[in-house]
Amino acid sequence: MIGASMSATNDPIEILSRRFIDAIRGAFPEAGEGVDPLIRPCGQPELGDFQCNVAMALAKRLGKKPRDVAGAIAAAVDLSGVAHPLTEGAIAGPGFINIRLLGDALAASLAAMDDAHLGVAPAAQPERVVVDLMGVNLAKQMHVGHLRSPLIGDAIARTFARLGHTVIRQNHLGDWGLPIAMVTARLVRLEAAGKIDLNTLTLDQLDEAYRAAQMECQRDTAGLEAVRRFGLGPKAEAELEAQVEGATEAFMEARRTLVALQAKEPKTYAVWQRVRDVTMRVCMDVCARLHVDVTDEHSAGESFYADELAGVVGDLVTRGIAEESDGALIVRLDDPRWGDIETPCLIRKRDGGYLYATTDVAAIRHRVQRLHADRIVYCIDARQALHLRQVFGVSLKAGYAANPMTGRDAVMRHAAFGSVLGEDGRPFKTRSGESVRLSDLLEETVVRAQKTVKERSPDQPEEESRRIAEAVGMAAIKYADLSNDRVKDYVFSFDRMLAFEGNTGPYLLYALVRTRSILRKAAAAGVGDSWRRVPPGVNEPAEKMLALTLLRYPAALAGVADALEPHRLCQYLFELSGVFGTFFDQCPVLQSEGAVRDGRLRLCWLTGRVLEDGLTVLGIPLLERM
RNA sequence: GCCCUCGUAGCUCAGUUGGAUAGAGCAACGGAUUUCUAAUCCGUCGGUCGCAGGUUCGAAUCCUGCCGGGGGCGCCA
Numbered sequence: 001m002i003g004a005s006m007s008a009t010n011d012p013i014e015i016l017s018r019r020f021i022d023a024i025r026g027a028f029p030e031a032g033e034g035v036d037p038l039i040r041p042c043g044q045p046e047l048g049d050f051q052c053n054v055a056m057a058l059a060k061r062l063g064k065k066p067r068d069v070a071g072a073i074a075a076a077v078d079l080s081g082v083a084h085p086l087t088e089g090a091i092a093g094p095g096f097i098n099i100r101l102l103g104d105a106l107a108a109s110l111a112a113m114d115d116a117h118l119g120v121a122p123a124a125q126p127e128r129v130v131v132d133l134m135g136v137n138l139a140k141q142m143h144v145g146h147l148r149s150p151l152i153g154d155a156i157a158r159t160f161a162r163l164g165h166t167v168i169r170q171n172h173l174g175d176w177g178l179p180i181a182m183v184t185a186r187l188v189r190l191e192a193a194g195k196i197d198l199n200t201l202t203l204d205q206l207d208e209a210y211r212a213a214q215m216e217c218q219r220d221t222a223g224l225e226a227v228r229r230f231g232l233g234p235k236a237e238a239e240l241e242a243q244v245e246g247a248t249e250a251f252m253e254a255r256r257t258l259v260a261l262q263a264k265e266p267k268t269y270a271v272w273q274r275v276r277d278v279t280m281r282v283c284m285d286v287c288a289r290l291h292v293d294v295t296d297e298h299s300a301g302e303s304f305y306a307d308e309l310a311g312v313v314g315d316l317v318t319r320g321i322a323e324e325s326d327g328a329l330i331v332r333l334d335d336p337r338w339g340d341i342e343t344p345c346l347i348r349k350r351d352g353g354y355l356y357a358t359t360d361v362a363a364i365r366h367r368v369q370r371l372h373a374d375r376i377v378y379c380i381d382a383r384q385a386l387h388l389r390q391v392f393g394v395s396l397k398a399g400y401a402a403n404p405m406t407g408r409d410a411v412m413r414h415a416a417f418g419s420v421l422g423e424d425g426r427p428f429k430t431r432s433g434e435s436v437r438l439s440d441l442l443e444e445t446v447v448r449a450q451k452t453v454k455e456r457s458p459d460q461p462e463e464e465s466r467r468i469a470e471a472v473g474m475a476a477i478k479y480a481d482l483s484n485d486r487v488k489d490y491v492f493s494f495d496r497m498l499a500f501e502g503n504t505g506p507y508l509l510y511a512l513v514r515t516r517s518i519l520r521k522a523a524a525a526g527v528g529d530s531w532r533r534v535p536p537g538v539n540e541p542a543e544k545m546l547a548l549t550l551l552r553y554p555a556a557l558a559g560v561a562d563a564l565e566p567h568r569l570c571q572y573l574f575e576l577s578g579v580f581g582t583f584f585d586q587c588p589v590l591q592s593e594g595a596v597r598d599g600r601l602r603l604c605w606l607t608g609r610v611l612e613d614g615l616t617v618l619g620i621p622l623l624e625r626m
Numbered sequence: 627g628c629c630c631u632c633g634u635a636g637c638u639c640a641g642u643u644g645g646a647u648a649g650a651g652c653a654a655c656g657g658a659u660u661u662c663u664a665a666u667c668c669g670u671c672g673g674u675c676g677c678a679g680g681u682u683c684g685a686a687u688c689c690u691g692c693c694g695g696g697g698g699c700g701c702c703a
Contacts, residue, residue, distance in 0.1 A: 043646065053645060066683065093646050094683055328701055346700040356703050385630060386698055456665065488632065500665040502651040510665050518662050571640060585667040
């Protein structure tokens with residue numbers, strides 16, 4: 001369990017678990033140690049607050065009737081000071097034991113949660129967690145396809161950090177190799193011809209140059225063959241011959257440029273550096289606007305590992321990990337220890353070139369041997385699943401994944417995600433079939449958000465509505481992505497993510513804003529802050545529901561870390577916002593008096609704190625009013 | 627051909643790692659407003675959990691086989 005649990009003293013599930021473990025020990029000594037009493041929030045609030053599901057499983061092991069086992073446990077358990085005594089009606093169905101908490105105990109648990117950590121105990125064994133997120137390519141405009149990795153990766157990184165682990169973010173840039181050399185070669189040529197000015201170079205120009213470079217290096221040998229075979233005439237043949245010749249020349253130039261880059265030849269390297277700077281500037285701007293915590297210092301791309309590839313491959317050959325096959329070098333992984341993968345991993349081509357698998361293996365070696373990672377999380381497209389399994393397998397087989405500090409293999413996991421689809425169910429594109437620039441997408445979201453903000457609050461100054469729209473827009477776009485099970489594709493829809501009804505980012509912000517509003521008004525009315533120290537209200541059904549939901553926060557966070565699924569936290573925060581909405585509707589705060597009012601103020605305060613904390617873990621910006 | 631992945635209400639999606647009568651949101655319909663921000667709340671309608679077997683007290687969840695969508699399979703990254 002990588003996720004933290006609530007500190008044992010205040011979580012009702014922990015308290016109940018201990019009581020039931022004692023009861024099981026007393027009633028069934030033969031059950032042995034380490035029995036999980038399976039305490040869960042009760043599915044039906046009318047039956048209880050929590051339920052114990054252990055009787056059925058235990059009965060099977062002991063060869064007894066489930067209801068008899070449940071009865072024995074119920075008779076043996078001591079719930080004094082925690083929950084109401086169990087009556088006969090508490091045992092239901094095949095052997096569920098329904099538990100009703102004492103109001104005082106519930107209020108006390110909640111009050112205990114109102115500490116600096118919101119009940120989230122720092123990890124007992126902090127790990128060093130490397131999170132691989134993003135991975136943009138040089139000289140290419142960022143588009144929708146680049147959205148999910150940083151959003152999901154950042155949310156996962158923030159979750160681990162929140163739980164007390166040390167997080168190291170890594171932006172695995174596609175900044176090396178022949179494709180980059182092709183662009184660089186083209187830019188060198190264009191600049192020499194005075195056709196471009198590197199000082200004013202934009203990413204759009206780079207994007208165009210990238211495509212042009214791809215085109216001019218691509219030899220149409222297949223076309224030439226076809227022309228010859230079908231005898232389409234000397235003119236067509238001559239044209240294609242010229243194309244192939246030109247492409248071959250461009251290709252050779254790119255290869256020379258790659259060699260120059262590897263040697264860090266000053267002129268060529270400077271151009272490459274410029275390409276990198278222009279690309280990264282835009283990338284960092286997008287990250288900043290998205291509130292994704294990735295900066296230049298997290299960059300460690302292909303160029304970073306370029307000098308290590310020969311050493312890695314040499315090591316693998318020397319130690320017999322890699323073997324030759326058809327002139328290339330491969331690593332066999334068809335063994336359960338390495339993942340039981342039929343397809344071998346290719347790490348060096350017949351022509352001596354390295355592949356992206358080679359770089360990824362070098363990256364794992366670096367991350368574990370030098371950064372001392374205990375865990376590496378890859379937030380990468382689901383299509384890379386096989387590739388990553390292979391890379392993990394090679395690293396294990398080579399011993400690169402063995403952490404030198406602990407001697408244990410780093411836990412390597414792929415947080416795979418699906419595609420962003422348009423409303424037609426096909427990959428998200430513009431009407432003309434172009435991919436949508438990420439910066440355009442963000443701007444359109446904010447513009448749409450501002451339109452609605454203005455409709456709601458026409459009197460707001462322009463600056464204020466723009467500021468609110470910015471947060472609402474980012475909340476909308478991020479929540480829409482994070483709230484889906486990451487492994488599935490999802491349909492991108494401005495209308496749905498910005499419709500401020502239902503399961504959306506703006507809805508959560510609205511819930512937060514309402515908690516703030518009440519506390520602001522209380523302060524303005526001179527209520528003081530003595531309510532900070534009174535027990536939270538848990539008498540009304542809506543209060544109680546809110547209290548029970550608040551207590552689930554630490555478990556929700558832990559679930560995200562265990563499953564690498566931020567949507568679990570989204571689901572939780574949405575439920576919390578919902579029960580707060582009901583509470584808000586049914587339990588007047590400022591119109592109440594005395595202990596009732598104070599207890600409700602404290603519930604608002606706690607709800608606000610949990611929403612604030614949870615939204616921050618998701619990387620969603622906060623608002624005081626909207 | 628082999629491997630991975632998805633299939634739940636008209637639409638978009640959850641389902642706490644095998645628990646009780648499968649839940650939300652949207653859409654549709656009805657209700658609540660002297661607003662602690664109605665960007666809200668309450669209710670009604672809506673299901674062969676792709677299909678068929680199997681495992682057991684109990685399956686949307688696990689195992690097998692099909693059907694359908696998407697993706698991947700040694701010299702691109």
